[in-house]
Amino acid sequence: xxxxxxxxxxxxxxxxxxxxxxxxxxxxxxxxxxxxxxxxxxxxxxxxxxxxxxxxxxxxxxxxxxxxxxxxxxxxxxxxxxxxxxxxxxxxxxxxxxxxxxxxxxxxxxxxxxxxxxxxxxxxxxxxxxxxxxxxxxxxxxxxxxxxxxxxxxxxxxxxxxxxxxxxxxxxxxxxxxxxxxxxxxxxxxxxxxxxxxxxxxxxxxxxxxxxxxxxxxxxxxxxxxxxxxxxxxxxxxxxxxxxxxxxxxxxxxxxxxxxxxxxxxxxxxxxxxxxxxxxxxxxxxxxxxxxxxxxxxxxxxx
Amino acid sequence: xxxxxxxxxxxxxxxxxxxxxxxxxxxxxxxxxxxxxxxxxxxxxxxxxxxxxxxxxxxxxxxxxxxxxxxxxxxxxxxxxxxxxxxxxxxxxxxxxxxxxxxxxxxxxxxxxxxxxxxxxxxxxxxxxxxxxxxxxxxxxxxxxxxxxxxxxxxxxxxxxxxxxxxxxxxxxxxxxxxxxxxxxxxxxxxxxxxxxxxxxxxxxxxxxxxxxxxxxxxxxxxxxxxxxxxxxxxxxxxxxxxxxxxxxxxxxxxxxxxxxxxxxxxxxxxxxxxxxxxxxxxxxxxxxxxxxxxxxxxxxxxxxxxxxxx
Numbered sequence: 021x022x023x024x025x026x027x028x029x030x031x032x033x034x035x036x037x038x039x040x041x042x043x044x045x046x047x048x049x050x051x052x053x054x055x056x057x058x059x060x061x062x063x064x065x066x067x068x069x070x071x072x073x074x075x076x077x078x079x080x081x082x083x084x085x086x087x088x089x090x091x092x093x094x095x096x097x098x099x100x101x102x103x104x105x106x107x108x109x110x111x112x113x114x115x116x117x118x119x120x121x122x123x124x125x126x127x128x129x130x131x132x133x134x135x136x137x138x139x140x141x142x143x144x145x146x147x148x149x150x151x152x153x154x155x156x157x158x159x160x161x162x163x164x165x166x167x168x169x170x171x172x173x174x175x176x177x178x179x180x181x182x183x184x185x186x187x188x189x190x191x192x193x194x195x196x197x198x199x200x201x202x203x204x205x206x207x208x209x210x211x212x213x214x215x216x217x218x219x220x221x222x223x224x225x226x227x228x229x230x231x232x233x234x235x236x237x238x239x240x241x242x243x244x245x246x247x248x249x250x251x252x253x254x255x256x257x258x259x260x261x262x263x264x265x266x267x268x269x270x271x272x273x274x275x276x277x278x279x280x281x282x283x284x285x286x287x288x289x290x291x292x293x294x295x296x297x298x299x300x301x302x303x304x305x306x307x308x309x310x311x312x313x314x315x316x317x318x319x320x321x322x323x
Numbered sequence: 324x325x326x327x328x329x330x331x332x333x334x335x336x337x338x339x340x341x342x343x344x345x346x347x348x349x350x351x352x353x354x355x356x357x358x359x360x361x362x363x364x365x366x367x368x369x370x371x372x373x374x375x376x377x378x379x380x381x382x383x384x385x386x387x388x389x390x391x392x393x394x395x396x397x398x399x400x401x402x403x404x405x406x407x408x409x410x411x412x413x414x415x416x417x418x419x420x421x422x423x424x425x426x427x428x429x430x431x432x433x434x435x436x437x438x439x440x441x442x443x444x445x446x447x448x449x450x451x452x453x454x455x456x457x458x459x460x461x462x463x464x465x466x467x468x469x470x471x472x473x474x475x476x477x478x479x480x481x482x483x484x485x486x487x488x489x490x491x492x493x494x495x496x497x498x499x500x501x502x503x504x505x506x507x508x509x510x511x512x513x514x515x516x517x518x519x520x521x522x523x524x525x526x527x528x529x530x531x532x533x534x535x536x537x538x539x540x541x542x543x544x545x546x547x548x549x550x551x552x553x554x555x556x557x558x559x560x561x562x563x564x565x566x567x568x569x570x571x572x573x574x575x576x577x578x579x580x581x582x583x584x585x586x587x588x589x590x591x592x593x594x595x596x597x598x599x600x601x602x603x604x605x606x607x608x609x610x611x612x613x614x615x616x617x618x619x620x621x622x623x624x625x626x627x628x629x630x631x632x633x634x
Contacts, residue, residue, distance in 0.1 A: 169609040283471035297468040
């Protein structure tokens with residue numbers, strides 16, 4: 021498929037004197053993504069939410085764990101006290117807590133997805149490219165893992181070895197790589213018989229260099245789509261664990277934990293439930309729309 | 324087909340054994356134990372407790388006797404609920420989780436699949452977009468957000484009106500007490516089923532055999548139901564298999580929020596209390612159900628898609 025798209029409005033405006041500018045498949049995909057309003061809006065919202073979570077807390081008058089000793093109960097939002105969204109029942113600033121919780125949830129989402137990405141892409145590419153017995157063994161192992169109630173295992177791990185942050189994203193990453201491996205393997209299988217792989221082999225490329233330089237760049241599109249759809253799943257798992265009291269530990273917090281705390285006091289102060297729940301739902305929505313948009317942009321056959 | 328099922332059941336045994344073994348040694352390797360309460364237990368009592376639960380024996384011996392007990396259907400005594408065996412606790416909790424889960428699955432099928440078909444038949448219309456929008460909401464809003472909000476509306480907001488629904492009480496399972504939990508359980512599944520049905524239905528409607536059936540002059544309704552829907556259900560069944568297994572073993576979140584005495588809550592409580600035998604029991608039950616449902620799914624494929632052969 022040629023990367024040059026003469027049917028675009030720009031193409032029509034070209035005069036014979038101008039050079040026809042080549043456009044890569046990535047540029048095409050980027051244009052398709054920008055044309056998708058839902059995906060573009062999601063991308064912008066996500067950037068704003070992330071910036072707010074990571075930068076805004078240092079400009080707030082209160083930190084997430086600081087107790088306002090003069091107001092030791094749920095306070096209404098007010099500009100003068102510096103609690104722009106009020107406080108929780110312990111007198112801690114709700115806005116600061118929600119933003120800090122977002123920091124943790126987003127970080128866990130990104131880190132766990134990276135772990136899943138690393139394991140999944142490696143196993144998938146190796147199984148698909150080498151094939152034969154290696155493929156058999158690896159894929160049977162993936163099948164076996166699918167039969168395991170993995171959430172149960174994460175809970176067991178968290179309880180047994182302490183609820184710490186690193187273990188949490190490692191554990192979640194270790195259960196989310198299965199589908200990634202299957203997808204990458206499927207893609208690799210279709211790629212490995214293409215002429216350019218044959219050419220690379222004829223030129224003397226080793227298996228590992230062919231996987232790294234020719235297979236991986238070509239599965240990137242599918243992988244990006246799947247990554248965007250995995251991040252919200254991971255955030256959900258993290259929140260689910262924290263909600264049950266099995267995730268992040270005080271004084272750290274995350275969206276799931278804030279929702280748990282908010283649910284306990286929703287009768288008196290519904291906003292302590294609605295603010296974290298709303299922000300998390302917004303972020304999850306955006307990740308899903310962005311993922312769908314990326315799928316349409318990177319894989320036009322699917323439409 | 325019988326030999327296919329038999330073979331799959333045979334493979335299930337080593338899988339289950341591997342799960343049990345990993346789980347068992349994980350728990351024994353972990354620091355701390357079920358008897359580290361808030362107040363330290365005197366060493367003599369601790370020694371007695373450990374002896375009573377055979378925790379003083381070598382790990383290998385414990386493992387062998389645990390497996391031997393399992394083979395007799397005995398999950399051992401619960402460490403925290405002192406008067407109960409794990410088998411008794413599961414026998415109490417499982418029916419409740421299973422009833423709720425089954426109701427939720429039925430609700431999801433009867434709502435999700437028809438809406439998915441409708442969206443596929445009117446692809447890119449306003450009704451398609453609104454159904455898919457609602458489905459996306461169902462997927463994105465997790466049950467632990469939806470449940471408190473529904474409680475806020477129906478149990479607190481509508482208090483003293485005829486629409487009030489109780490939450491957080493079970494009362495032996497009166498219908499009124501089940502409505503909210505079952506609805507919350509089914510929401511995600513309704514959403515996923517609608518999306519999956521829509522996607523596979525669109526795919527199926529494009530197939531040649533559907534065109535042939537239309538060309539033969541069969542009425543559209545009959546083509547949709549008899550020809551397209553049958554193959555379109557394959558991905559739906561794939562999703563439902565493990566989904567049923569998860570729902571039957573109880574949703575931990577819903578049972579915790581609504582305080583239902585099902586095994587999902589037993590698992591969470593067991594994990595928090597380090598009640599090893601209880602946690603193992605629920606995990607084994609859940610793993611067996613997932614394996615079983617996957618076999619059922621593979622058998623159902625054969626009925627839905629004549630191209631599938633068992634050999």
